[in-house]
Each structure stands twice: as structure tokens, then as C-alpha cells.
Amino acid sequence: MDFLSQVTTFQLIANILSGIFALYVYNKLPLIQLKLDKQVQHLVFGSSAALFILWMFRTSIYDGLSVHFLWLATIPLLLGFRWSLFSASLVLLSLTALGEESFRMLGVNFLLGVLLPISVTYALYSVTFYKLPRNLISYIFVCGFIAGGLSIGLKMFAMGGYYYLEGIHTWHVVSENYLVLLKYLLMPEAMFNTMTLVILALHKPKWVYTFYNKFDVNKGK
Incomplete structure (x- = not known):
């Protein structure tokens, strides 16, 4: 009861939306693939382990406003949209259980810190795949470089806006x-x-789910 009394309206809505979306994605996941395909197992859980270590290293100059590298422009390109959400969500749940993140902020962290960066990356990948020449240069530059910078930028501005609108911090502090x-x-x-x-694209292209060599590059031309 004390926990519920401390949850704000926005946090409650975010938790509900996150739960609904997580159930939808979970129902769409080919879980049998995770059971039978060892490469999928290694990539999904290996990505989770790498993200966990990366997200544990964080810094801040003000209490409650910590930052860390995301690496969420790479994970969707390795695993695809749904498996990347699954992998990143495992890490978020683990860090929350360990006390690195607040349970009250679980929904907010999922929507703004996981779903938003991954969706941006996958949207840029889709544009690249269908609208730009299918070559390694455009793939790396748009899906890696631009998506990497854009994902962390949008995530931090979204979280900063949340802190301000919720009255947690003033805009000056943010x-x-x-x-x-x-x-x-x-x-x-x-x-x-x-x-x-x-x-990975040069040495382990089969690990990169979205790499163009998997597809018929002449299709649609």
C-alpha cells in the first residue's frame, strides 16, 4: 500500500502501458527458437550480459541523475526488434531487482530508456533498408553512427523532460x-x-540479424 501511494499518475500509466506492451511482444516471440537454436540463445543472453555490465557502469554529477552508455543501436540490429526488447528488458529487470533502478520507475525506464531507443534504431534501419542503397557504408553510418547518437540523445531528452514535468527536478538542475x-x-x-x-559485419555477419547479406539485395531494385 505504501508503494502504491508513492507512485505518481504518470508512473502508474507508464507501468500499465509497459506491462501491456511487454505481454504483446512476449506473445509474438518465437520462444521455440530460443529453446532449439543455440546461436539465438548465445546472442540473446550474450547481449543481455554485455548490456548488464555496460549499464552497471554509470556516472552522475547530481544525485538521481545518472547516465550510462546504451548500446541500443547495436542490439536491435543483432537480434531484431522483438528479441532486442526481450534482451534489454531482462537487463532492466535485473538492475531494478538489484536496486540500481527504482521499482516505481520501471515503466518509465522501459518506455523512455528501452523502447524509445530501440524503436528509433529500428525505424532508421527500415528507412535505410528500403530507401537507401543497400551497402555496408550506408548500413554502418545510418544504423550505427546516426542511430547511436540519436538514440542516447532522445533518451536523455525524454528522461530530462520527465524529471521536469513530474516536478522531480527544476529545468535548471536537469x-x-x-x-x-x-x-x-x-x-x-x-x-x-x-x-x-x-x-561484426566484417567478421561475423551471420550474427547480425539485419545485415543485408541475409537478404536478396537485388529485390525491389
């Missing part, structure tokens, strides 16, 4: 102690995702 860190994260995040994709 901009001077949270959004100011974006200039230190934007380029490294973009380059981190870019280098990951370059290495």
Missing part, C-alpha cells in the same frame, strides 16, 4: 546536471555502436 553530459556521451556512443557493427 539541463545543468544531466543534459550537459550529453555532449560527452553523444560521439562516444555513436562511435561505440559503429565500431561494434563494423567488426
Whole structure:
């Protein structure tokens, strides 16, 4: 009862929406593939382990306003949209259970910190696949570099807006102690995702679910 009394209206709505969306995605997941395909197992749980370690390393200059690298421009390209949500959600649930994230913020963190970056990346991938020349350069630059920078930028601005609109922090505190860190994260995040994709696309293309070599590159031309 005390827990419910501390949950704001926005947090409650976010938790409900997250639960509904999570159930929908879960019902659409080919779980038999996870059971029978060892490569899928290794990629899904390996990605979760890598994300867990990466998200554990965080920093802040103001209490409650921590930041960390996302790597969520790479995971959707390795696993596809649904498996990437599954993998990132496992990490978010684990960090929440360990006390690194608040249970009250679970829905907000999912919508703004997981669903938003992954959706942006997959939207850019779709545009690249259907509208741009299908080659490694456009794939790496748009889906890795641009998506990497855009995903962390949108996530931080969305979270900053949430903190301000909920009255948790003033806009001055948000901009001077949270959004100011974006200039230190934007380029490294973009380059981190870019280098990951370059290495995997060149050396382990079968691991990259969305890599064009899987598809008939002449289709639709």
C-alpha cells in the first residue's frame, strides 16, 4: 500500500502501458527458437550480459541523475526488434531487482530508456533498408553512427523532460546536471555502436540479424 501511494499518475500509466506492451511482444516471440537454436540463445543472453555490465557502469554529477552508455543501436540490429526488447528488458529487470533502478520507475525506464531507443534504431534501419542503397557504408553510418547518437540523445531528452514535468527536478538542475553530459556521451556512443557493427559485419555477419547479406539485395531494385 505504501508503494502504491508513492507512485505518481504518470508512473502508474507508464507501468500499465509497459506491462501491456511487454505481454504483446512476449506473445509474438518465437520462444521455440530460443529453446532449439543455440546461436539465438548465445546472442540473446550474450547481449543481455554485455548490456548488464555496460549499464552497471554509470556516472552522475547530481544525485538521481545518472547516465550510462546504451548500446541500443547495436542490439536491435543483432537480434531484431522483438528479441532486442526481450534482451534489454531482462537487463532492466535485473538492475531494478538489484536496486540500481527504482521499482516505481520501471515503466518509465522501459518506455523512455528501452523502447524509445530501440524503436528509433529500428525505424532508421527500415528507412535505410528500403530507401537507401543497400551497402555496408550506408548500413554502418545510418544504423550505427546516426542511430547511436540519436538514440542516447532522445533518451536523455525524454528522461530530462520527465524529471521536469513530474516536478522531480527544476529545468535548471536537469539541463545543468544531466543534459550537459550529453555532449560527452553523444560521439562516444555513436562511435561505440559503429565500431561494434563494423567488426561484426566484417567478421561475423551471420550474427547480425539485419545485415543485408541475409537478404536478396537485388529485390525491389
